[in-house]
Amino acid sequence: MKPAGAEARLVAARALAAVLDQRRNLGDALADLDRQLPDSRDRALVRRLCNRVLRDYPALEWRLSQLLRKPLPRKSRDVHFLLLSALDQLIEGREPARAVVHASVAAARTGGHAHLGGLVNAVLRNQQRRALQMEAELPDAPALRLGYPEWLLDAIRRDWPDRWREIAEAGNRIPPLWLRVNRRRSTPERQCRTLREAGIEADTDAHFPDAVRLDHPARISSLPGYAEGEFSVQDAGAQATAGLLELEDGQRVLDACAAPGGKAAHILECARVELTALELDPERARRIEETFDRLGLAGRVIAGDAAQPQEWAAGKTFDRILVDAPCTATGVLRRHPDIRWQRRADDVAANVMLQDRILDALWPLLAPGGLLVYATCSILHAENRDQARAFIARHADARPLETRLDEGVSTDPGCQILPGSLDRDGFYHVRMRRVR
Numbered sequence: 001m002k003p004a005g006a007e008a009r010l011v012a013a014r015a016l017a018a019v020l021d022q023r024r025n026l027g028d029a030l031a032d033l034d035r036q037l038p039d040s041r042d043r044a045l046v047r048r049l050c051n052r053v054l055r056d057y058p059a060l061e062w063r064l065s066q067l068l069r070k071p072l073p074r075k076s077r078d079v080h081f082l083l084l085s086a087l088d089q090l091i092e093g094r095e096p097a098r099a100v101v102h103a104s105v106a107a108a109r110t111g112g113h114a115h116l117g118g119l120v121n122a123v124l125r126n127q128q129r130r131a132l133q134m135e136a137e138l139p140d141a142p143a144l145r146l147g148y149p150e151w152l153l154d155a156i157r158r159d160w161p162d163r164w165r166e167i168a169e170a171g172n173r174i175p176p177l178w179l180r181v182n183r184r185r186s187t188p189e190r191q192c193r194t195l196r197e198a199g200i201e202a203d204t205d206a207h208f209p210d211a212v213r214l215d216h217p218a219r220i221s222s223l224p225g226y227a228e229g230e231f232s233v234q235d236a237g238a239q240a241t242a243g244l245l246e247l248e249d250g251q252r253v254l255d256a257c258a259a260p261g262g263k264a265a266h267i268l269e270c271a272r273v274e275l276t277a278l279e280l281d282p283e284r285a286r287r288i289e290e291t292f293d294r295l296g297l298a299g300r301v302i303a304g305d306a307a308q309p310q311e312w313a314a315g316k317t318f319d320r321i322l323v324d325a326p327c328t329a330t331g332v333l334r335r336h337p338d339i340r341w342q343r344r345a346d347d348v349a350a351n352v353m354l355q356d357r358i359l360d361a362l363w364p365l366l367a368p369g370g371l372l373v374y375a376t377c378s379i380l381h382a383e384n385r386d387q388a389r390a391f392i393a394r395h396a397d398a399r400p401l402e403t404r405l406d407e408g409v410s411t412d413p414g415c416q417i418l419p420g421s422l423d424r425d426g427f428y429h430v431r432m433r434r435v436r
């Protein structure tokens, strides 16, 4: 019989290879997980191993390089990543070392690498013997210690010279699960009661009027009230956006980058507006419709390019426009530890150009006196403060309005939520009024 977790270790190793060698998204790499591993404990182990290795990848690579005489050949990448996750587990010490070694050797065998079983065993036992010495020799390089690619840590340090370490550390912490309660169907207090009655710890939070916080992971779709549309999953940072739009019943509102519809739904929960939700990717646009259906909300969903309004706007103008722009997502690393390994340095400039085009194309659609909120889940000035400054310099009829959020950093213009502040993801918002 195979030791517990052998199969899961192999699945995790292959997902890690997909993310780290092929720059695939972890969600896509694990899309088949339910079918591959029917036991929920195995699935939880896969997620844990992947998340932990992605958060500590440079140091684990360094350790493995010390333990191997020469790198494993290309065709044995499964075993390379099996070893990284086993090293991490040995260092963590949550599972008995014998069990980790045994299951890792079995996983190598299951993956068709029986000839490397002896090597896996030897490397892991060597790690046990040399643990203290390696700890002392671990290079004192911030990117390696903090688990970031050099370019990204440099960018964070350049933009936040006094806070870069705190930001980088926050990106490695396990986030809570934030729910946004659908105001039209429930209240945070009622939702908390229902969850507690089902044995799930849940709390409201005085800072966030629609939020419920869960500190332990949960399968969302099986939480009471989910199918009934009583709540959605949305980070407390993202829950700030709707409140910044100064919504009133009857307004025409455009959410220009809307999928999967989290903020669009929040807007509809807050006021009886005429909402258009636009999304470039038609498949993702369908997810907005599913979101509205589950929550009992009605809005117009269009698959189209925000940078080409002539193709879908038909001369219509809006009182409010939300541009929740595509970005580097450097504010949500704690939730998606794969992102830091997928992005490259030149992605920043590519995102800035796209954001620029979208903002310029949509501005004429804003009615005089109307309000545009530009938001990103980035922490880089180029996509945020500098983007807003350049936009204001190009548009004489754009006036930035003050944007204040609890414990947000004022960036003139706009407000940056740094990752981890009040346990939120990193977010940027700026509000611009069209004055004529």
Ligand SMILES: C[S@@+](CC[C@H](N)C(=O)[O-])C[C@H]1O[C@@H](n2cnc3c(N)ncnc32)[C@H](O)[C@@H]1O
Residues within 6 Å of the ligand: 238, 256, 257, 258, 259, 260, 261, 262, 263, 264, 278, 279, 280, 281, 284, 304, 305, 306, 307, 324, 325, 326, 327, 358
């Ligand atoms: C940050 S996400 C939006 C999240 C969404 N607002 C929510 O709260 O659920 C950005 C979205 O913009 C879409 N997008 C990218 N380029 C676009 C474009 N040119 N026009 C419209 N949507 C675009 C992406 O496919 C992605 O779904």
